[in-house]
Amino acid sequence: MAVERGTDVGRGAQSLARVAVIVRAGAVPLWWPGLLAAAVGALVPGLTGRRIGLLAGAALFLVTAVVVALARGGRYAELARAATRAGRTDFLQDRAVTVRNWRRGHRWWLLGGFLVAVASGFLLPGAGGLVLAGAGAGLWIKAVRIGQRERKNDVLYWVRTDWVEKGRPAGKKVAAYRTTGPVAGDAAPGGARRR
Template sequence: MGRGGQQSLARVTVIVRAGAAPMWWLGVLAAAIGVLIPGLTGRWVGLYAGAALFVLSAAVVALVRRRRYGGWGEATSRAGKFDYLQDRAVTLRVWRRAHLWWLVGAFVAAVGVSFAVPIAAGAALAGAG
């Protein structure tokens, strides 16, 4: 050890992208399942609504998170002598394990909504990713 407390420093880009891949793929999978379900509104309405929600959710996430990511980028500093850095794979694994139930819940909700409006919620989830 040494003087100074142990501190961890995570890379901002790793944390930002940690949730993107599982959210994207779960959204695509939920949309694919939604294609198989006719739903209340029909597949074409769900497809058009899903395309609109994909673009809208991607834009909203980009605008809302931009300020947060900018703050993280400004707050970063050079790692000190007694800091320890995690590997990218470790950071990804820790983030995904901590948020597993949120990802599963979003996937189940997107598949559930497919019974009413097919494809739409899965596309929105993919757009958020």
């Protein structure tokens, strides 16, 4: 049975969500709408012209992907080093529930970002959409890096759901991660669906 965010599962028990799944949850809803917004924006000549807009967008895509991928990397590493073993009474939240919670909590930001990206096409054709797609790529890269750490240490990293604020698994409220063995839960290292 899947437990919603912050639900108390019983005496001394905690609901835990996979760190990599939370990070990865935003990749797809930023990547595909970003590419769609870039394609729509490229149809409009804009103030700068398509060529300049798409070249600027490509540069912004790379910068955004790198910045997002590296953001708070030290904090993630610090929390991973301080991780403690999950208890037997802790409840491991399903991947689908974690993804749904993140996307539900960010739906208006995602919609607003898409509309702004499309509208920016009238200034720099395609650039806004490529920034959005770059953010999605950066989140995917960050999740992959977390997965590499999980494989290296032969553990999976989890965070208490009541500590996750605004979908941030490395926020100020997070004191430490919990760990389980590499086969726990229904998501592979890095947060992808387990095959």
